[in-house]
Amino acid sequence: MMKKCDVIIIGAGVVGNAIARELSRYEVSIAVLEKELDVAMGASSRNSGVLHSGIHYKPGTLRARLSVQGNAMMKDLCSDLKIKIEYIGKLTVAQDEDGIETLHSLKEQGEANNVPGLEILDQEQMQQIQPGVGGIKALYSPSTGIICPYGLSIALAENAAANGVEFYLGHGVTNISKNSREFVVNTAQGEEFEAPVLINSAGLFSDRVCEMLGIDEYRIYPCRGEYLVLDKRLKGTLSTLVYPAPRKGGAGLGIHLTNTVDGNILIGPSSEYVDEPDDFASTSEIMTQLKKEGHELLPELSTTDFIRSFSGLRAKQNPPEVGGYKDFIIESRDDFPGFINLVGIESPGLTSAPAIGLMAKEMVGRFVDLKDKDRFVSERPGSVGFFHELPEEKKADLVAKNPDYGEVICRCEQITKKEILDAIQNPLRNSTINGIKYRSRAMMGRCQGGFCLPRIVEILKQEFGYKPEDYLLQSKGSPLFSGRVR
Amino acid sequence: MQNIKHDLVVIGGGPAGLAAAISARRNGCRDVLLIERAKTYGGILNQCIHDGFGLHRFGETLTGPEYAQLYIDEFKAQRLEAMLGTIVLSMDSGRNLYVSSRNGFKKIEAGAVILSMGCRERTAGAISLPGTRPAGIYTAGAAQNFINLQNIMVGKQAVIMGSGDIGLIMARRMTLEGAKVESVFEILPYASGLPRNIQQCLNDYDIPLHLSTSVINLHGKERLTGVTVAEVNEGLMPVPGTERYVPCDTLLLSVGLIPENELSRGANVVMESRTGGAQVDDTLMTSLPGVFSCGNVLHVHDLVDHVSEEAELAGRFAVEYLDGGIQPRESYIQIEPGEGVRYVLPQKVSGARDFTLSLRVAAPSRNQSVWVKDSEKKLARKKMLRLHPAEMVRIKVKANKLGSAKRLCVSVK
Ligand SMILES: Cc1cc2nc3c(=O)[nH]c(=O)nc-3n(C[C@H](O)[C@H](O)[C@H](O)COP(=O)(O)OP(=O)(O)OC[C@H]3O[C@@H](n4cnc5c(N)ncnc54)[C@H](O)[C@@H]3O)c2cc1C
Numbered sequence A: 001m002m003k004k005c006d007v008i009i010i011g012a013g014v015v016g017n018a019i020a021r022e023l024s025r026y027e028v029s030i031a032v033l034e035k036e037l038d039v040a041m042g043a044s045s046r047n048s049g050v051l052h053s054g055i056h057y058k059p060g061t062l063r064a065r066l067s068v069q070g071n072a073m074m075k076d077l078c079s080d081l082k083i084k085i086e087y088i089g090k091l092t093v094a095q096d097e098d099g100i101e102t103l104h105s106l107k108e109q110g111e112a113n114n115v116p117g118l119e120i121l122d123q124e125q126m127q128q129i130q131p132g133v134g135g136i137k138a139l140y141s142p143s144t145g146i147i148c149p150y151g152l153s154i155a156l157a158e159n160a161a162a163n164g165v166e167f168y169l170g171h172g173v174t175n176i177s178k179n180s181r182e183f184v185v186n187t188a189q190g191e192e193f194e195a196p197v198l199i200n201s202a203g204l205f206s207d208r209v210c211e212m213l214g215i216d217e218y219r220i221y222p223c224r225g226e227y228l229v230l231d232k233r234l235k236g237t238l239s240t241l242v243y244p245a246p247r248k249g250g251a252g253l254g255i256h257l258t259n260t261v262d263g264n265i266l267i268g269p270s271s272e273y274v275d276e277p278d279d280f281a282s283t284s285e286i287m288t289q290l291k292k293e294g295h296e297l298l299p300e301l302s303t304t305d306f307i308r309s310f311s312g313l314r315a316k317q318n319p320p321e322v323g324g325y326k327d328f329i330i331e332s333r334d335d336f337p338g339f340i341n342l343v344g345i346e347s348p349g350l351t352s353a354p355a356i357g358l359m360a361k362e363m364v365g366r367f368v369d370l371k372d373k374d375r376f377v378s379e380r381p382g383s384v385g386f387f388h389e390l391p392e393e394k395k396a397d398l399v400a401k402n403p404d405y406g407e408v409i410c411r412c413e414q415i416t417k418k419e420i421l422d423a424i425q426n427p428l429r430n431s432t433i434n435g436i437k438y439r440s441r442a443m444m445g446r447c448q449g450g451f452c453l454p455r456i457v458e459i460l461k462q463e464f465g466y467k468p469e470d471y472l473l474q475s476k477g478s479p480l481f482s483g484r485v486r
Numbered sequence B: 001m002q003n004i005k006h007d008l009v010v011i012g013g014g015p016a017g018l019a020a021a022i023s024a025r026r027n028g029c030r031d032v033l034l035i036e037r038a039k040t041y042g043g044i045l046n047q048c049i050h051d052g053f054g055l056h057r058f059g060e061t062l063t064g065p066e067y068a069q070l071y072i073d074e075f076k077a078q079r080l081e082a083m084l085g086t087i088v089l090s091m092d093s094g095r096n097l098y099v100s101s102r103n104g105f106k107k108i109e110a111g112a113v114i115l116s117m118g119c120r121e122r123t124a125g126a127i128s129l130p131g132t133r134p135a136g137i138y139t140a141g142a143a144q145n146f147i148n149l150q151n152i153m154v155g156k157q158a159v160i161m162g163s164g165d166i167g168l169i170m171a172r173r174m175t176l177e178g179a180k181v182e183s184v185f186e187i188l189p190y191a192s193g194l195p196r197n198i199q200q201c202l203n204d205y206d207i208p209l210h211l212s213t214s215v216i217n218l219h220g221k222e223r224l225t226g227v228t229v230a231e232v233n234e235g236l237m238p239v240p241g242t243e244r245y246v247p248c249d250t251l252l253l254s255v256g257l258i259p260e261n262e263l264s265r266g267a268n269v270v271m272e273s274r275t276g277g278a279q280v281d282d283t284l285m286t287s288l289p290g291v292f293s294c295g296n297v298l299h300v301h302d303l304v305d306h307v308s309e310e311a312e313l314a315g316r317f318a319v320e321y322l323d324g325g326i327q328p329r330e331s332y333i334q335i336e337p338g339e340g341v342r343y344v345l346p347q348k349v350s351g352a353r354d355f356t357l358s359l360r361v362a363a364p365s366r367n368q369s370v371w372v373k374d375s376e377k378k379l380a381r382k383k384m385l386r387l388h389p390a391e392m393v394r395i396k397v398k399a400n401k402l403g404s405a406k407r408l409c410v411s412v413k
């Protein structure tokens, strides 16, 4: 197959999807090439889900500007995309005089970055916001929020697709060349795409994409952050985010508790450099450490409250011996006109994504004519949140209208058959088990699918004709089953 | 929204719920409603197609479905009412339930409730298993469901982690279906499943059981390619140098069952951390008046016969409660696990009637006795040739022996 279009985007993480969605407002044809069978299988589904306020970044950097701008854009975006978002604020807590000094410099830095509403609080004021919180002073940033990172990534992609963007899932880019006018991009499936504009948003693999063009000045050092997920039983114990005042030279913001919009709490992330850009293993050393810190941070935690572990990889530009942070690289390359290159989009990449989308659009506009589409649809159909979050009367109405709402398939998260069917029939036509999981939340609760996976398998068999070999966990090489019982 | 009332609502249609409902009817309750989220009765027994059920009650060994059928037939003969395919989503302390099914979302007010929701399996996440997260990792019960109910084979080369009964039974089942079961690895120095299952499911098929050994790492990015196992010390920590790699494409976890008490917690029923179930008195009533608990949701049973027996008591006492015969008391005799006992149930008794204690010991032993004592006073004793944590012990205590006891201690000596 040979496909010609105006813009090719490599990588369907939150960044690639935000760019795709932004460009889908205009009369341009866009192909997004993603090596995995679903969007957001990289860093974009494996992070803290925090909308950072922007206090941590040096004024004048892209990280400072784009995070503050992205944070501010997120509210309207989420309302359009029907995504839950909660601005729950954050306390950055100092334990000693040094810490207090750090708070003041963070406040100054934040104000220089135009972060709204920053305040230094004393113990009494801190207790009002989060009863029981330790520390002597805190910097309060009301614009810090939480969001479901894969929910946002998927929603951006679905909305982009609804506006004409073509997503090629399972299409890993292996080779790129440039002829006089176009980039020619080949995939592992043997297909070829051509476009005058090429965008590299391949996250942890962005250095490899650069290399395909012969650009060798970048190198990504994956830095793993492990997390533990806590049972929803503890929902409500945190009303705001509480972070330790950062230490100098650290590669992350320190281990802390983060609420998710779906009612769990995350402990993490750790920070450890690894060799491979897809080494998502969890380790017993870190899990033990996270549990210990979890018990200290949350005394009511019991050993049965840990329901799962996961890890994500930060796309660091500095080698381990240097550590720390570098600014995002977002550049329109002069040596390859039309090549828009995004490298090292680590935290706050999620927060910044909508603003990165705008910035990339400006760059694209220099190469192709961005004419407004008559019929750009900014809203995603459906409603915010899950069936089980609705008031009882509303549930009764919906079940009366559609009995599939009455059948609860995932008992832990109380996800209904209707929601599972919607997830199976998703607009991006992903057909993996993890795809159903990320869209419906089934299998994400305390029994981790022990109960509902067999029932989802049955639905796929009965209503969609799946055979045992059709079930994939998330990639071609991850079949769930070995065949029929003999 | 439809709002209905029933005298007694039984939540769960497994062996516990069925026996409780039947018993309530036999004891005179006319208005019993059983609610089951599956489309069929029988609970976990439906996927237990092996035999070994009912030896105590019926003197013969039945398969799980056969055992369940006896109760289903009786349930129907008694013309008991049920809502199948209906899940109870929440319950409050006033016994108001919200239920959902294809027929609608309803509120039910219950005069009394029997909790018999069974249990679920512990997962890889719950035991914080390190490593990657590829396909091929299943709880033994989920694998049992795929193989026995859906005719789907989960893998070709399996390792089983944990020696719980379901894991042992699945070791045999996988072997019979042509898979190679490499080994069963148990972290404790003894097996947690029943001795007869060790014999019939492992020894008879030459499947090795490695005690004091655990799976410490998972490998494979897409499908499981192998596990690392290691011997563990007394503190259950891996002993360096004993690690070895076992190739496999499937890992089945049989690492414990957790009573499914989310509904109970939602209604603020007082729970017991040792059992994972509710605290109950000698009528099996929980801390909430009119709410009773029995079967695996109360504590994990090894024999279904005991489940049925316990559930019959719950049914009987629920009817007594509805008739005004049971009221929460001001004081109870507390029952506590002593030396060598992991847990004992009920946690408190009225002293008004004879009762049976259910308990599990902490470690295997031979030629010991289980004692029930009021400080030094011996109230009951059961001599046991063999004691094993996998086998629940039941011991009867007579009310007329209690005297002025305030606190009983149950121990192994
Ligand atoms: C532990 C951790 C915690 C974080 N916490 C936060 C936070 O709280 N707030 C915040 O704002 N940010 C946070 N971040 C940062 C944020 O997650 C990232 O900045 C963001 O997800 C980056 O998105 P992306 O689209 O660039 O990368 P990715 O999501 O990794 O997407 C890149 C995509 O490119 C695909 N790809 C790669 N190579 C190819 C190829 N050759 N062909 C086709 N496709 C390819 C990949 O499969 C992948 O889907 C965190 C990150 C980590 C790791």
Ligand SMILES: Cc1cc2nc3c(=O)[nH]c(=O)nc-3n(C[C@H](O)[C@H](O)[C@H](O)COP(=O)(O)OP(=O)(O)OC[C@H]3O[C@@H](n4cnc5c(N)ncnc54)[C@H](O)[C@@H]3O)c2cc1C
Residues within 6 Å of the ligand: B011, B012, B013, B014, B015, B016, B017, B035, B036, B037, B038, B042, B043, B044, B045, B048, B051, B052, B053, B054, B086, B087, B088, B089, B116, B117, B118, B119, B141, B165, B166, B260, B263, B294, B295, B296, B297, B300, B301, B302, B303, B304, B305, B307
């Ligand atoms: C795999 C396995 C093998 C076993 N092998 C043997 C054996 O060989 N011999 C033997 O004697 N015993 C055996 N047992 C033990 C015995 O079968 C169980 O202890 C017994 O089935 C437990 O009965 P139960 O009714 O408490 O729970 P379950 O059988 O689990 O029934 C609970 C029911 O409640 C329903 N339910 C739960 N929550 C809700 C809700 N919110 N709304 C509506 N319905 C709900 C569930 O759908 C389920 O049907 C085995 C157990 C297992 C799990």
